[in-house]
Amino acid sequence: MQGLQLFFDALWTLLSWQTLFNTAWAVLLGIIVGALPGLTATMGVALLTTLTYKMAPDQAILTLICMYVGAIYGGSRTAILLNIPGTPASAASTLDGYPLARAGRAGEAMGIATTSSAIGTLIGTLALAALAPLLATVALDFHSYEFFWLAVFGVIISGQLTATSHPLKGYIAGILGLLVAMVGMEGIHAHVRFTLGLRELNGGIGLIPAMVGAFGFAEVLNVMYLKRAEIVRNTVDRVVPRFADIWRYKITALRSGVIGTFIGIIPGVGEDIGAWASYAAARRASKTPEEFGKGSIDGLTAAETGDNAVVPGALIPTLTLAVPGSAPAAVLIAALFIHGVRPGPMIMIEQPMFVYSIVAMLCFATIGILVFGLALTRPLLYVLRIPRERLMPIVFVLCVIGPFALTQRMFDVWVMLFFGIAGFLLRRMDYPMAPLVLGIILGDLMVKNLRRGLILRDGDLSPFFVRPISLVFCLLVVATVLLSIGPVRNKAGALGRRIWSITQSSGTR
C-alpha cells in the first residue's frame, strides 16, 4: 500500500507540461535511434547523457529512460522492414517480422510489435515496482564479501550468456573491462596504477567516453563496413491491431514478459538474450512450432514482449545494487551519479520515492511508444531511408563533442577513439561488448570489497566462502564456469536426464 502511495506521489510530482514535452521528444528520438541501423540504445543513452547534464535531474533521467525504452522498441521497425535488427535487441524479431512484411502484412507486424513492446514494458515495470524494494531490503544484508561475489558473478554470467561463439571470449571481454577499471587512483590507499605516466589517467578511464567509443564510433565503423540494407517495398496495411488479436496471444505475452524481466535482472545480460529466450520458450510451448520463422505472430509477440520487458527488469539491479542489468543500464548508472542519485541498497532508505519515479517514467515512456508507434508509421518509414553516408558523420560529430563536453578535455576524445577502434576489432572477432562494459562498472566494486573484506578479517578468506549469500554466489560462479566447458556440460546434462527419468519412473509406480 505504501508503495502505491509513493507511486502516486511520484506520478503527481512528475506530471507537468515539461514532463510530457520531454517524454514526447525523447521517446521519438529513441524510436528513430533504434530504427536506424547502426545506432543502438546504448549509444543513444550515452550520447544523450552528454546532452542532458545541464537539465534538472528528474527531467534528465526521464529523457534517458524514454530514449532507452524508445530505442529498444524502435529496433523492431528495421527488423520488420529491412530484415536487420535496428538494435541487437530486435534480432529475434527479424525471424517472423520480415516474412510478415514480405507477405504484405508489414502494418500488422508493426502494430503487434508496438502493443507487445508496450505490454512487455508494463509487465517489467510492475515487477520493478514489486521487486526493487524487496531486493533493496535483501541487499542491506550484503557485506563486502557478498558484493565481491556479486561483481564476479555479474561479469561471469554476462560473459557466459552474451558470447555468440564461445564463453571464453565473453570471459576475456569481462576481464579486460575489469582491468580497464584498475587504471588510475585506487579508492583505498589512493595509489596510482597503470597510468603509463599520463597524468590524465590518474582519475581513471571515464565510463562515458569509453561507452561512446565502444558503442558509437565502433558502430560508425561497423555500419560503413557492412553492406547497405534494402528496405522492403510494401504498402503499409492496417497498423492498429484488433483487441482480439492481442488477447489471443495473452499467454505468450505474459510468459515472455516474465522471462524478459528475469533476464533483465541478471547482471549485464541484456535485451537480445531476453528476446531470444522468450522466442525459444514460445516456440516450445506453441501448438504450431513449424510456423515460427515463417511469419508467426506468436513468435513476433514473444520476441518483442521479451526484449522490452528486459528494460525495467535491468533497472531492478541497477537501482538497488548499482549493478547494471544491461549495457544501456550501465550508462544510466553513470548518468545517475552525474545527476546526484546514488543507486545501491540504500536507495529505498535515502530516496524511497525515486524508485517509484522511475516506475512513473517507464509508464510515460510506454504511452509514448504506443502513441508514436501506432500513429507515425509512415513518417518513420522515411527515417529508414536516410543514407548511412549522411547519418554517420553526424553521429561521429556527437561522439567527439559529447565526451569533450563532460570534462572539457581532449584526452577523453582520445579515449573514445581508442575504445571505438578496439571495440570494432573485438566485435569483428566475436567478443561481446556487454561484459566489457560491466567489467568497467564493477571493477571498482570488486577491488574495494575484496580488499576491505580481507582487511576486516585480517586476511582470513573464510567469510568469502562460508557466509550463506556469499556461498550461494560462489557456487553459482563455479557452476557457471564449469557448465561453459563442453564435456562437463554434456555429463551434467546426461546426469540430469537420468535423475529426471528415475524420478518419473518412481512417481508412476
Next chain:
Amino acid sequence: MSNRRSARADLATGAVLFALSIAIVYSAWSMDRLEARGIHPLSAPGLLPGILGLALAFCSVLLIVQALRGLRTASFLPEHPGSSGGGLDEDNPGAGFRLVSAAAICLVYALGLIGRMPYWLATALFVTFFIAFFEWESGASLSRRAIRLAWAMSLGLATALAVSYAFRELFLVRLP
C-alpha cells in the same frame, strides 16, 4: 569469417593478450606494497590487478590452444572458394576500402582538425568531405555531382552550426 581465418585471428589475439597479461602480472607484482604505511599486505594495490592478470593469462592460453586446434581441424578440410577470402568481404565488395576510408576521415577530424581551427569550420569540413567522398559517383554527370556536393556542403554547414550553437549557447560548453 572463415574457420581458418577466425582461428588465425584468435591465435594472434591470444598471443597479444598473453603478452599483455604477463606485463600486467609483472607490474602488479612490482607495484608499491606500501609497507612504509604499515598496511595489511592483502590490501596492497596490486593484489586484484595481479589476480586479473593471471586470469587473463589463463584465458589467453586456452584461446591459443583452441585456435591451434581450430587450425589443425581446418587444415584437414578442403578450402572452398568462400573460406579463404574471409566470408563477408566476398559478398560485400569494397567493405575494406569503406572501413579504412571512414576510419581515416574520422581520425583526421578528431586528431587533426579539432583544436587547430574554429570548431564549426572543422565540423563543417568533416561532414561535407565524409558525405561527398562516399556519395561520389565517378560516372555521374557534372550537374548530378554538383547537386550532391551542394547537399553535402549544406548538411555539413547545418550540422556544424546546430551542434556549435547547442553546445556553446545551451549547454555553456567551451568548444575545442
